[in-house]
Structure formats: C-alpha cells, structure tokens
Amino acid sequence: MGDTAIQIDGLRKTYAAQGNAPTKEALKGIDLAIPAGSIFGLLGPNGAGKSTLINILAGLVRKTAGTVQIWGFDQDVNPRQSRAAIGVMPQELNLDAFFTPRAALEVQAGLYGIPRANRRTDEILEMIGLSDKADAYARSLSGGMRRRLLLGKALVHSPRVLVLDEPTAGVDIELRQMLWANVRRMNEEHGTTIILTTHYLEEAEEMCDEIAIVNHGEVIARDRTSTLVGRLDAKTLVITPDGDAPAIGLPAGVDLTRRPGGVLAFAYRRSEISADAILDAVRAAGIRISDVTSEEPDLEDVFLALTTSTPADNAA
Numbered sequence: 001m002g003d004t005a006i007q008i009d010g011l012r013k014t015y016a017a018q019g020n021a022p023t024k025e026a027l028k029g030i031d032l033a034i035p036a037g038s039i040f041g042l043l044g045p046n047g048a049g050k051s052t053l054i055n056i057l058a059g060l061v062r063k064t065a066g067t068v069q070i071w072g073f074d075q076d077v078n079p080r081q082s083r084a085a086i087g088v089m090p091q092e093l094n095l096d097a098f099f100t101p102r103a104a105l106e107v108q109a110g111l112y113g114i115p116r117a118n119r120r121t122d123e124i125l126e127m128i129g130l131s132d133k134a135d136a137y138a139r140s141l142s143g144g145m146r147r148r149l150l151l152g153k154a155l156v157h158s159p160r161v162l163v164l165d166e167p168t169a170g171v172d173i174e175l176r177q178m179l180w181a182n183v184r185r186m187n188e189e190h191g192t193t194i195i196l197t198t199h200y201l202e203e204a205e206e207m208c209d210e211i212a213i214v215n216h217g218e219v220i221a222r223d224r225t226s227t228l229v230g231r232l233d234a235k236t237l238v239i240t241p242d243g244d245a246p247a248i249g250l251p252a253g254v255d256l257t258r259r260p261g262g263v264l265a266f267a268y269r270r271s272e273i274s275a276d277a278i279l280d281a282v283r284a285a286g287i288r289i290s291d292v293t294s295e296e297p298d299l300e301d302v303f304l305a306l307t308t309s310t311p312a313d314n315a316a
C-alpha cells in the first residue's frame, strides 16, 4: 500500500434533482493522494464539496464515478477492510437521542465487530471529557458535548485514518484545545493519519502538514502548508520612523499606507521589488528609521486569492 493512506481518482458526485432544485455536480473529478501519517487539511468555502468528499470516504454518500482506496483497499472491492481502516466524525449531528454516550459507543463498537474485552469505552469517554455524562441520554447533552460524542464514535475501532469534518465548529476553546491535543497525540504516538476540514484558517495553518483547497467541486491547490503560504508574492514592510515622515518618492508598484502612530506600511510584490529599494527610498526622503518589521502572507490570504478568482486566473 506504500505511503498513501487514501488514494482518490476521478471522483465525481452528482446529486439528483430534488423538488425545484436542479441536479448538482458537487465533485467534478477529484484526484487526491493523502500521505500516511500526515495531518491533512481540506479547505474551501461553503458548498465547495468537502463534506460530500468526506461522506463518500465514510460510505455515507454514494459516489457517481471514480475510485477510492483507503489504506490500500478499494472501497468497492474490499468494502469491509476499507471501512475498518477509517473513522469519520461527520459535520452533521446524527445521534440517537435515546442512547447514552456509553451505549452509543458500545453499539458503534458492536457494529465494527469489536469484542467486548477489546472495547475502549471508558478510555474514550475520558478522552472526550464525557465520563460524568456517560449515562445521560444524548438528547440531554449540549451541542458541544454531542460533537464530542461524535468524535468518540469515530474512535471505537482505533482507525488508522481519522477524518474530522469541522470538528471545532461551535465548540468552546477548552474543547478545541483538548481536541487538538488528542489529535496530535494520536498522530505522533500511533501514526494515525488525520484528515480535517475547518473554516479557521489559523487552525489549519498550525495543525496541518499539507493542505488541499477545494472550490466548486475541484481541487484548486494542494501543497505543503508552508509552500502554499510561500507561494503568495505579496509582502508588507512596516517601518516606524524616528520623527515625522515627509513625502517619499517610491518605486512604482509600492503601495504606502499610513498606520496609527506614524507607522508606514509598504505593500509590494517581492518578485518585482526588493526591500532594499524601499529602504533606500525611505532614507533618501530623509527619514530616520527606528524600527522595521515585515509581514508575510498567511493562509487566509492564499485562500482568498485562490477562491475569489476564476480557475483560469490561477492556472499559472
């Protein structure tokens, strides 16, 4: 199976027309290889197709065309083995209101054929912080607690690949930190491959080794997180002058914004202009520099640049 946890080829999904909603081509031919042992982020705006992709991996949505291999097992050829290799925490709450967290975990373990002696129910309850709610009905849990239980259900069969669809949407800071600490630990100690979607870009930037950006059912960028961020050309040089700053004769292509406290922010493209040229212009204007910092683009800038342009624009 090599080093690939998930191999997706030519994956398409068209949802049938419903009522007055026309057919929807949610995935338009996705090719994606997700390395084993990585923490992989799937990003994209609302409706991009992320959950559709994840739900196909989970076996919750039927694909229209293409192949999916999970841990080397083709979903259609070896459905049992491929399902055993993956655990999915879905975006939608799909809990049975009359089950307690303990019962929900036990039933889930039963579905995966885990013998009673090998079940990790108490350990998982502890890990998701629901030990004290173990015997309460799911309907009495708060929204955040229900999401924790969804995570617990994804873990009962100790999957090699754990998929989290917006695990931190609407959860408090404490749970978010607990979740990421657990995810990191599973990744580091057990080599669990993690695939996650999030709308919090700083979270993706901090957590993910690699990222794919999905837009309108297509992968429009896929790279190491650092490479993706480094691909943006925009840069800002921020200078705090010592005293007043008069007019400055700047090279073409440099955009000056004056910030509070007399701070000067020079936006430029590093492929066209050097920081030196800007510093020279500032000194030539007779300005003494008391501090210089530079601002790099972050994932949010990459994301916006890619998802607000047409696919033809970013083909280059």
Ligand SMILES: Nc1ncnc2c1ncn2[C@@H]1O[C@H](COP(=O)(O)OP(=O)(O)OP(=O)(O)O)[C@@H](O)[C@H]1O
Pocket: 015, 016, 024, 025, 026, 044, 045, 046, 047, 048, 049, 050, 051, 052, 053, 091
């Ligand atoms: N069951 C369904 N029937 C018809 N259309 C659907 C269905 N589920 C999703 N879609 C459509 O498919 C497209 C992709 O939806 P999907 O839920 O995969 O997006 P997403 O990237 O997960 O978005 P979000 O960030 O809002 O969760 C959307 O246009 C959506 O309206």
Ligand SMILES: [Mg+2]
Pocket: 050, 051, 052, 091, 165
């Ligand atoms: Mg979604």
